Amino acid sequence: MKRSKQRDAVLQVLSSTTSHPTADTVYNSVRDIIPSISLGTVYRNLNVLSENGEIRRLDLGMAQSRFDYNVKPHDHFVCQNCGSVLDVMNEYDNTIDKENASNINGSINYHTLVFYGICDKCSKEK
Structure with missing residues (x-):
């Protein structure tokens, strides 16, 4: 490019x-x-x-x-109060991809997982 x-x-x-x-x-x-x-x-x-x-x-x-900027597979957390988006740095588990690929008789390249809740900063403000 x-x-x-x-x-x-x-x-x-x-x-x-x-x-x-x-x-x-x-x-x-x-x-x-x-x-x-x-x-x-x-x-x-x-x-x-x-x-x-x-x-x-x-x-x-x-x-x-x-x-x-981080393109490595990882999950995210979205605060439902302030809208901040945080990285959740769990080890990416592609087991779920393999298991679900057989359910759809196809292939899964990757998945995204997003957690929604209230962040630490907003929790402390309440």
Whole structure:
């Protein structure tokens, strides 16, 4: 894939956070690096990077997709109060993939598991 200053800036922003930012949040951070960058350019680069497997697009049932620099298989936790997305670093277990592949008479490449609840910060605020 062709590298560009814009694409490198998007990767730089994503690699420096574990907050799983939205495209708008990435855009605002990239503007600190390249003030003239457009929102459309950020969206295009996020799409290309996710299509090429360099980042993960997370569709977690929220209004906007989130983006993750960590492409290794792992699960996520979504706080139903503040909307924060956290990594759950369990060891990825592909046993479930194999077991369910036989149920559908097909193949499963991977699965995603998302936990929903209240994060520690929100729990302490109540």
